Amino acid sequence: MGVNIAAVTRTIRGYFRTDSPGFLQKVVDDTLKSGNQMDVQPDEYLETLEWLQEELQAELNDPNYRIPIDVEEADFLFGFNAREVKYYPNELQKISKIFCAAGVNYTLSSQKWDATNLALFSGKDGAKIVAIPCHNCMDQFNDLNKHHQLGMNMEHICSLVE
Structure with a gap:
């Protein structure tokens, strides 16, 4: 149609x-306050990425694997929904693994990463x-x-x- x-x-x-x-306005307010719709604090976000990186190092059998954060010469910035950090980090892990296998030159931002459209x-x-x-x-x-x-x-x- x-x-x-x-x-x-x-x-x-x-x-x-x-x-x-519903509670959409609260979500918008949280986004304005914290920079993401789930009100994930910066230390929680970075700790989650660190944990995912350790999991991927073991899974890929590569102790040197790094989730790229704030890489200046990356080809693209990967933004994602805050739910992936707070509730579904395994999804972010799978995406990172795909990027690794594909040899993608990407980065995550350490500060502005929530791409939720509210x-x-x-x-x-x-x-x-x-x-x-x-x-x-x-x-x-x-x-x-x-x-x-x-x-x-x-x-x-x-x-x-x-």
Whole structure:
């Protein structure tokens, strides 16, 4: 049918100023406060990566394996959902193993790593810059921005990481 449910949801919430459903606003507030939607603290995040690295060293039989963090010359920055750190670290481990097997030159950020897309669903206006984690999201946001004349600046998340 070609119905863009995300655009419809965002438009209705924006025009009618409905409250964010469930605890979405709390999640947005946590993201603004801590930098990620699960309120994972920096030491917890880095400890999880360290633990995953040790697991991968054993699994790959490579004591020198490292999960790349803040690598300046990486080909891409891998951002992911905070649930993968807090509740499903085995998923992040599997992804890291695939990247290793494929020889991918990537990095994780030690600080700005949560690529969860929450702003689209809140319906709140007023953002001056929207950080976008992937090109598909960028296309959708650009369409919404143009259609609703929101006047927002869209930036890929990689351009915002220091």
